[in-house]
Amino acid sequence: MKSLQVGLGARSYPIIIKNGILANIGADLKQRKFAKRFFVIADSTVADLYGRQLLASLKQAGYDTEILTFPAGEQSKVLSTIGALASRLAQFGMDRGDGLLALGGGVTGDITGFLAASFMRGVPFVQVPTSLLAQVDSSVGGKTGVDIPEGKNLLGAFYQPKAVYIDSLVLQSLPAAELLNGLAEVIKYGVIYDRDFFEFLEGNRQKILNLDLPVIETVIESCCAIKAAVVEKDERESDLRRILNFGHTIGHAVEADSSYQLAHGMSVAIGMAAACRLAVDKGIFNQASSARVVRLIADFGLPVAIPENAAAAKLKEYLQTDKKTVGGKVFFVLPTAIGRVEITDKIDDNILDRVLGG
Numbered sequence: 001m002k003s004l005q006v007g008l009g010a011r012s013y014p015i016i017i018k019n020g021i022l023a024n025i026g027a028d029l030k031q032r033k034f035a036k037r038f039f040v041i042a043d044s045t046v047a048d049l050y051g052r053q054l055l056a057s058l059k060q061a062g063y064d065t066e067i068l069t070f071p072a073g074e075q076s077k078v079l080s081t082i083g084a085l086a087s088r089l090a091q092f093g094m095d096r097g098d099g100l101l102a103l104g105g106g107v108t109g110d111i112t113g114f115l116a117a118s119f120m121r122g123v124p125f126v127q128v129p130t131s132l133l134a135q136v137d138s139s140v141g142g143k144t145g146v147d148i149p150e151g152k153n154l155l156g157a158f159y160q161p162k163a164v165y166i167d168s169l170v171l172q173s174l175p176a177a178e179l180l181n182g183l184a185e186v187i188k189y190g191v192i193y194d195r196d197f198f199e200f201l202e203g204n205r206q207k208i209l210n211l212d213l214p215v216i217e218t219v220i221e222s223c224c225a226i227k228a229a230v231v232e233k234d235e236r237e238s239d240l241r242r243i244l245n246f247g248h249t250i251g252h253a254v255e256a257d258s259s260y261q262l263a264h265g266m267s268v269a270i271g272m273a274a275a276c277r278l279a280v281d282k283g284i285f286n287q288a289s290s291a292r293v294v295r296l297i298a299d300f301g302l303p304v305a306i307p308e309n310a311a312a313a314k315l316k317e318y319l320q321t322d323k324k325t326v327g328g329k330v331f332f333v334l335p336t337a338i339g340r341v342e343i344t345d346k347i348d349d350n351i352l353d354r355v356l357g358g
């Protein structure tokens with residue numbers, strides 16, 4: 001078992017990483033005394049796969065518990081889902097002494113966190129992430145929220161979980177495309193923060209893709225440690241936390257331009273490769289290191305080229321309307337070395353045109 005701590009004063013919490021922990025979460029929660037009952041929130045797919053096992057573990061530990069489900073997919077990450085779940089919790093008589101438990105991917109975690117932040121003005125919640133993306137990214141850091149027609153994640157709150165339980169065994173059932181989605185974020189951590197981890201990824205590509213247990217556990221632990229370190233220093237994204245947006249500036253533009261047909265991880269992979277090219281053209285990153293990052297992304301089976309049908313002018317419009325654009329300024333997270341990045345809004349238009357033009 002590996003246990004990390006996200007140090008946020010009174011809002012600190014543990015990240016517990018252990019194969020098979022799903023069957024023992026009830027016993028562990030019992031010692032921590034976060035709540036007297038737990039309502040498990042899961043999407044339909046994950047509830048079918050792992051709901052029974054988790055409920056059994058909670059009941060065995062003496063918890064009174066219920067599972068509430070919603071249809072799997074990003075289209076469920078909307079206010080009406082929050083409203084429907086809140087009504088059912090109220091009907092069950094949930095009170096402030098009870099807690100929520102998010103069992104699932106990033107959609108479930110974001111929904112459950114937002115629900116926990118707002119139900120009776122705040123109840124405790126626990127994350128049990130089951131997709132790679134959720135295990136290395138969305139379950140840690142306290143960003144919660146839902147999408148509205150005007151944009152993704154526009155309505156939300158910072159609200160930290162009480163604990164995060166990660167069982168890498170559940171990744172065995174994750175579709176290959178979802179694994180790739182998470183791997184884009186994994187590569188991101190190496191480039192922005194940790195050269196040794198980047199080299200570990202280079203040396204263990206096949207084992208990672210095969211979900212070799214010790215290797216995938218090391219990957220998850222390294223990513224959570226980096227995310228925890230960044231969040232500890234900047235919980236509300238005023239400064240350092242923005243480095244986590246590496247690959248997400250152009251990535252979001254490409255994703256939006258595809259009307260969200262291109263998966264998030266694919267878009268981030270393209271965005272990271274584009275950020276490397278911008279950094280080389282700007283003269284702050286050497287060509288050999290850039291080629292190395294782009295090769296690692298491609299070796300994992302992720303795309304690195306701007307889609308042919310994405311026009312540069314259109315992508316630039318998306319950059320201007322991105323919610324991370326401040327006062328008309330588009331900020332780019334650019335590598336200066338493997339393991340180090342800087343944030344800048346100073347990119348010559350001709351360099352941007354050249355990189356976006358493919």
Ligand SMILES: NC(=O)c1ccc[n+]([C@@H]2O[C@H](COP(=O)([O-])OP(=O)(O)OC[C@H]3O[C@@H](n4cnc5c(N)ncnc54)[C@H](O)[C@@H]3O)[C@@H](O)[C@H]2O)c1
Nearest residue numbers: 045046072105106107108130131133134138143170173174
């Ligand atoms: N809060 C944050 O900091 C943060 C960070 C990054 C992304 N996000 C959000 O996370 C969401 C994306 O997360 P995601 O990719 O996990 O999406 P998701 O929750 O929709 O999960 C992807 C798919 O995988 C399925 N699944 C999950 N675990 C499984 C398992 N073990 N076996 C089989 N199937 C499984 C789900 O049912 C779903 O169909 C987006 O809404 C994004 O905005 C949030």
Ligand SMILES: [Zn+2]
Nearest residue numbers: 185248264268
């Ligand atoms: Zn992302």
